[in-house]
Each structure stands twice: as C-alpha cells, then as structure tokens.
Amino acid sequence: MDIQQLLVNKNFFEQAPLFTSVVPGEIAHYLEECSQLRIKSGEVLLTPDSRNAYLYVIIEGTLEVRLESPERTPLTLLSCGECVGEMSVIERRTPSAYVMAAVDSVVLAIAHDTLWAMVGANHAIARNLLIILSGRIRTDNAIIADSAVIIRHFQKKSFTDALTGLHNRRWLREFFSREIARCQMNEDAATLALLDVDNFRTFNNTFGHLVGDHALGVVTRALIANFRSNDLIARYGGDEFLVLLPETSLAEARKISERMRKAVYEKGLSLAGAVTDSATISVSIGIAQMDNKDNLDDLITKADAALYRAKDLGRNRVSD
Incomplete structure (x- = not known):
C-alpha cells in the first residue's frame, strides 16, 4: 500500500487516534514526505540503545512493547492505527522500551520535522497528539503505582518473620538503631528487653516442632498484648525476641517485662492438657538501659x- 492508497483508506484513518477528525486531503502533502516500513515478525523497531527520529503509526500487523530486553514478556500489544515512538521523537531521546513486530507488520514512519509541521498546521493533529501523550502518561503513572504496591508488598515480606508475623532481624537492625539514635538525640531514656523461651530446644525435641511453633505463637501474642504501641518488637532468631522500650527507665521496663513474663507463663499453662501436662512454657528476660554512647x-x-x-537464677524471671 503506497501513500496514495493510504490516503483513501477510510478504515485506517478511522482506527488511527492520531488522525481522528482529520481530513486526509489536508495532510496529504505531509504524508507524502513519510515512508512505509515493512517489519518482519520478531524484528526490533525501537530500542533504548538507539535514538529515535520517527513516530510510527501501524498500518498492518501488531507490535509488542517490552521492557528491559526483547526477551521479556510483552507489556502490551499495539494494533492497526496505534502509534509508537511519540515520546522519544518529541524529546529527541532514546526510547524507554523495546518495540518489535509480533507478526509481519507495516508502519507509517513520520519524521520529527514532518510531525511538528503537521502539528503546527492542523489543530486536530495537535489535539490528537496531546490526547495520545496524556494517555501514555496516565498509563505510565498506573504502572508506577502498581509497581510501588508490589515493592511495598515485597518490602513488607522481607521485613516480616514468616512464622510469628513479627518484624524480623533485618528490620530491627534498621529501625531499632533509628529509635536509639532518636532517644539519644532527645536525651530520652530507652531500655532493651531480650526474651528467651526457657528450655525451648528440649521442648521442641520432646513435643515436636509443630507444638514448638505453637508455643512461639503464644509468646508472640503475649508480646503484642502486653507491650505498648510505641514499643518496637521483633523476633531476633530462634526462640529469642527483642523489644525496645523508648522513653522508658530501667524500673519501668522491669514492671512491663514482669507483666509480660507472667502473661507468657499463664498462656503457656494452656498448652498443658492440649498436648500433655508437662507442655508448659515460660520466658526469661534480660533488660538493659541505654547509655548515651550505646549503639x-x-x-x-x-x-x-x-x-x-x-537463666542462672532459675529461669522464668526478669533480670538486669
């Protein structure tokens, strides 16, 4: 199909957003400056490795848009009438994605200067191009928003202990350190509590890992219920938990930790009977007050x- 045939192809002009409400005869001399390219299936039309000088309108076939590499799964498919390359040709920059032919295709190649000449001479072309660019930006924003949701999801997973649902060691290294620095800057007190489930290895070996996991769940629920909303809680590893109590003196931390110890012991007694009379749990807690130079x-x-x-004093107790 040559340019003259294209000019009388009503179906093409009806399908092409760039030419909506455009009278073909009004832009005929501009289109005569354009060329048609035949692209074989799998052939790359646009690449981030090379600058682009054309806006391409699909006359026949289907194009694929792929991010990062031509081997990736297509982000979207473009069909007859749709265009590609408008952002890069306007900005005179390299394309942001790979565009390749999904099947044998034909495109109309509109050069940079010809495009701007049409925009300057035809209000419908100018309006249509703005609509196309607006759609591209809206689509890009949606992709960015979706990506941000995915990133937050995986970031949350990377900071969360799978068994207990508490924050993990990676999280505590970052956020405990921040809170310690804040307390030191404000000259506030802070106390750290380290909890360990008593004889947990023996408990696991005796009753099995599933019961052991249930026991850690008991401790977790007691932690959440008995510490304050501004306390930072994390699973340190195995059967150990860390709690940072900001703006809290050693005496206050002892009271809070003692309440926690009793809660675990009382909840731990509920394991007796559910498993066996000897399946009880308790925790020992060590607390330490922050000095101004402590990390x-x-x-x-x-x-x-x-x-x-x-532990040395007999377990199931709090010590500083």
Whole structure:
C-alpha cells in the first residue's frame, strides 16, 4: 500500500487516534514526505540503545512493547492505527522500551520535522497528539503505582518473620538503631528487653516442632498484648525476641517485662492438657538501659548478659 492508497483508506484513518477528525486531503502533502516500513515478525523497531527520529503509526500487523530486553514478556500489544515512538521523537531521546513486530507488520514512519509541521498546521493533529501523550502518561503513572504496591508488598515480606508475623532481624537492625539514635538525640531514656523461651530446644525435641511453633505463637501474642504501641518488637532468631522500650527507665521496663513474663507463663499453662501436662512454657528476660554512647550491638550485649543472669537464677524471671 503506497501513500496514495493510504490516503483513501477510510478504515485506517478511522482506527488511527492520531488522525481522528482529520481530513486526509489536508495532510496529504505531509504524508507524502513519510515512508512505509515493512517489519518482519520478531524484528526490533525501537530500542533504548538507539535514538529515535520517527513516530510510527501501524498500518498492518501488531507490535509488542517490552521492557528491559526483547526477551521479556510483552507489556502490551499495539494494533492497526496505534502509534509508537511519540515520546522519544518529541524529546529527541532514546526510547524507554523495546518495540518489535509480533507478526509481519507495516508502519507509517513520520519524521520529527514532518510531525511538528503537521502539528503546527492542523489543530486536530495537535489535539490528537496531546490526547495520545496524556494517555501514555496516565498509563505510565498506573504502572508506577502498581509497581510501588508490589515493592511495598515485597518490602513488607522481607521485613516480616514468616512464622510469628513479627518484624524480623533485618528490620530491627534498621529501625531499632533509628529509635536509639532518636532517644539519644532527645536525651530520652530507652531500655532493651531480650526474651528467651526457657528450655525451648528440649521442648521442641520432646513435643515436636509443630507444638514448638505453637508455643512461639503464644509468646508472640503475649508480646503484642502486653507491650505498648510505641514499643518496637521483633523476633531476633530462634526462640529469642527483642523489644525496645523508648522513653522508658530501667524500673519501668522491669514492671512491663514482669507483666509480660507472667502473661507468657499463664498462656503457656494452656498448652498443658492440649498436648500433655508437662507442655508448659515460660520466658526469661534480660533488660538493659541505654547509655548515651550505646549503639544497638552494645545494648544487645548488655541485655544478653542480663538474660544469662535470669537463666542462672532459675529461669522464668526478669533480670538486669
């Protein structure tokens, strides 16, 4: 199909958004400056590796848009009348995606200068191009928004312990450190509590890992119910949990931790009978108050030492 045949092809002009409400005869001399390209199936028309000088309107066939590489799954398919390359030809920059033929196709290639000449001479072309660009921006924004949702989803998963639903060690390294720095900057007190389930390895070996997982769930629910909304809670690993209590003195932290210890023990008693009379759990808790020069590792070391003192004193208790 040559340009003269294209000019009398009503179906093409009705399908092409760029030519909506455009009288073909009014732009005939501009279209005569354009060329038609035949693209074989699988052939790449646009690539981020090369600058683009044309807006392409599909006359026959189907084009695919692919991000990152030609081997990726197509983001979208474009059919007769639709155009590609408008953003890159206007900005005179490289395309942001790969465009290739899904089947043998024919496109109308409108050069940069010819496009602007049509825009300047024909209001319908100018309006249509604005509508096309607006649609592209809206689509791009939707993709960005969807991507942001996906990123947040996976970021949340990367910060969450799969078993307990609490924040994990990766999260606590970042956010505990931030909160410690904030308390130090404001000259506020802060206390770290390190909780360990007593004899958990023996418990696991005796009753099995499923019961052990249930026991960790009991501890988790007690943690959530008995610490405050501004306390930072995370699973440190295995049967250990860390809680940072900002703006909290050692004496206040002891009261809160003691309440927590009792809650775990009372809930742990509910395991008896559900499994066996001896299937009870308790926790030992070591607490350490932050000094002005302490970082997270310093606080953990001090809380760990306090935890060992609680164990040495017979377990199921709080120590500093």
